[in-house]
Structures are given as structure tokens and as C-alpha cells.
Amino acid sequence: MIRVFARKTKWTPTDELAFYDEPPLFDLPDLPVRVNCVFTRDKERAIKLSKAWSRRFKDVLCGGPAFDDAGGEYIPGRFLTKAVTITSRGCYKNCPWCYVPRREGKIRELTIRDGWVVQDNNLLACSRKHIEKVFEMLSMQPIPASFPGGLDLDLVEPWNIDLLRELQKQHKLATIWVAFDTEQSLDKLSRAKEMFGGFNIGRRFAYVLIGYKDDTLDRAKSRLERVYEGERGFLPFAMLHDQNTDYEWKKLQTKWCRPAAYRKPSTSGNESIINSKYSRASCG
Numbered sequence: 001m002i003r004v005f006a007r008k009t010k011w012t013p014t015d016e017l018a019f020y021d022e023p024p025l026f027d028l029p030d031l032p033v034r035v036n037c038v039f040t041r042d043k044e045r046a047i048k049l050s051k052a053w054s055r056r057f058k059d060v061l062c063g064g065p066a067f068d069d070a071g072g073e074y075i076p077g078r079f080l081t082k083a084v085t086i087t088s089r090g091c092y093k094n095c096p097w098c099y100v101p102r103r104e105g106k107i108r109e110l111t112i113r114d115g116w117v118v119q120d121n122n123l124l125a126c127s128r129k130h131i132e133k134v135f136e137m138l139s140m141q142p143i144p145a146s147f148p149g150g151l152d153l154d155l156v157e158p159w160n161i162d163l164l165r166e167l168q169k170q171h172k173l174a175t176i177w178v179a180f181d182t183e184q185s186l187d188k189l190s191r192a193k194e195m196f197g198g199f200n201i202g203r204r205f206a207y208v209l210i211g212y213k214d215d216t217l218d219r220a221k222s223r224l225e226r227v228y229e230g231e232r233g234f235l236p237f238a239m240l241h242d243q244n245t246d247y248e249w250k251k252l253q254t255k256w257c258r259p260a261a262y263r264k265p266s267t268s269g270n271e272s273i274i275n276s277k278y279s280r281a282s283c284g
């Protein structure tokens with residue numbers, strides 16, 4: 001299958017059948033073409049690309065999260081690089097800013113495929129059996145695992161921490177991600193500080209959603225500072241709302257998604273494991 005992407009990211013594949021533009025001049029096999037669009041702001045470009053590919057290929061479809069696709073079984077390497085795995089879709093919550101419940105419905109467990117970047121919307125909403133199998137798979141991967149899909153602080157239980165500790169013991173844990181989306185989440189973060197205390201601060205991140213409807217730059221900055229200055233046990237990582245493309249917001253996000261740019265020298269830890277290009281599947 002030929003895949004065409006409306007935007008290139010760290011996680012989109014780069015094999016010989018992955019494209020980011022209109023069809024190339026050279027010959028290609030007559031395969032189905034799937035145009036994939038993740039961000040709603042790229043929809044127009046995705047439609048334009050579909051039209052361009054339709055002029056040369058018969059079977060062209062345009063879809064992806066931005067077009068509210070519910071998503072089926074996850075195939076590593078197809079729309080995301082083989083580093084990424086998605087072992088469940090959907091979510092049991094209905095956070096008003098989130099597309100997941102509307103697009104993917106309630107939580108459903110998928111076949112567990114290899115990968116070390118866990119992009120499930122809400123892994124901890126899955127059954128214990130499923131979660132344990134996911135950790136088993138992660139312990140066998142060549143690269144330490146990260147959880148940019150987010151670990152839901154409402155669901156974290158001591159046995160989840162034990163699983164993370166076990167990964168850490170095997171040197172198979174890179175980063176843990178949680179979310180600070182509302183004022184109430186601040187208390188949750190503070191409570192979680194102790195639970196996650198056994199993990200290096202340079203491995204613990206809290207997504208801070210900014211730039212959604214009615215948010216202001218001052219309020220967003222204050223939330224980011226409250227996570228950082230308040231030493232809640234996680235480093236803030238600004239996530240700009242999908243539909244916000246304003247320059248000032250982008251500037252704020254750029255600073256607050258790079259710990260090297262906001263951490264005070266005396267508190268800097270292991271920066272090398274931090275990757276500012278993480279993209280969140282949702283938040284958890």
C-alpha cells in the first residue's frame with residue numbers, strides 16, 4: 001500500500017512507499033493509496049493530496065484521525081514508524097477538549113504488536129491482563145519504553161508502578177507521561193509525586209494543554225510555571241491545542257516543551273533522554 005501523509009513528523013514512516021507530497025515523476029506500482037491526516041489543521045492539504053494522487057491511481061482514500069476515523073487493528077510501520085505501538089483505542093472518559101471519545105468510542109483492546117513508544121490514548125483503562133501483556137512485550141524490546149499516550153492519574157494503581165519499576169530495573173524504561181489539563185489535575189499531580197518518586201525526574205513529564213478555547217497566554221504560562229516551580233514531581237511539557245496556530249502560542253509552546261530551555265541549571269538532570277518532539281496521542 002502507498003501511504004501519503006499530510007504532515008511529516010518524528011513518528012511517520014520513511015520507507016519507499018511513504019510520501020509527503022503529490023505523486024513523484026517516477027513510476028510506482030499500481031497499489032491502493034491511503035492519504036493519512038492526523039491534525040485537523042492539515043485536512044485541506046490532505047484533500048488536495050488525495051485529488052493529486054487520484055489523477056494517477058484508481059484506489060485512493062483519504063482518512064486518519066482528523067477525519068474522525070475510529071481506527072482498526074494497529075499495523076506497525078503502516079501509518080506510524082515501527083517504534084510506535086498502539087495496543088488499545090478509545091477511552092472511557094469524555095474530556096470536553098478531546099477528540100478520542102467521539103472518534104474512537106469506548107476503550108477497546110487490540111492485538112499487542114511490538115514497539116516501544118506506547119501511544120494508547122489511555123492504556124491504564126485496559127484490563128490488568130492486557131496491561132501486563134503490554135509490559136511483557138515492552139520488556140522484550142531493544143529500546144527502552146516511553147508512554148507518550150499518557151498514564152491516567154485517576155487510574156494509576158500500585159501494581160502499575162510495580163510494572164514500571166520492573167521495566168526500569170531491566171533498563172527498559174525511558175519516559176513516563178501524565179497529564180495536567182485542568183486545575184483539578186494539579187492536586188492529582190501533587191498526589192502522584194510520591195507514587196512516581198522512584199523514577200528519575202528527567203524521565204517524568206506532565207503534558208500541559210494550552211491554547212484551547214478561552215485559554216489565555218497568561219493563564220497558560222501560569223499553569224506551566226505551577227507545575228515546574230511547584231515541584232509537582234513532573235516536568236511540564238506544553239501541548240498546543242490542535243486548532244491553535246497563533247505565533248505567540250507557538251512561541252510559548254516551543255519554550256515549554258524543551259526542558260533544557262526552562263530548567264534552572266542547578267536542577268537539570270539527564271536531558272539527553274528528553275525528546276522535545278514527542279507527540280501525544282491523547283493524554284490519559
Ligand code: SF4
Pocket residue numbers: 090091092093094095098099100101121122152282283284
Ligand atoms: S483526554 Fe485522555 S482521558 Fe480524556 S477523553 Fe481523551 S484520552 Fe480519555
